[in-house]
Amino acid sequence: MKQLRDLWILIWAWIHEWFKPCLQVIQIEGDTLPKKFGPHQLIQLIDDGDSWSAGFYCPCGCGDVLEIALLYGVKPRWELTIDHKGRPTLYPSVWRNTGCRSHFWIRQGRIQWCGAG
């Protein structure tokens, strides 16, 4: 019986991982973020065909909206790539030097936390 229970726990963990919401990219024309958007949306602002910036809620749950630059020539800037399912990958990692000081990567819509420091 124990083996069966272990197997069930494994399956449940797998299902849980599978259905964990991914970030989805929403592309918006303009240079300002919408007042409200979903916690699992990454807003890509596009003006005149250029990617300007991206905005999303801090994944730690502190409620802050993070806005990062995507435009060439701006420093610091991030590289946003979007896969065929609309999931964002950001390069390099996002490291907040204010507020909650979260440090994380976004890869294929998933948050990968970096260790403290």
Ligand SMILES: [Zn+2]
């Ligand atoms: Zn935070």
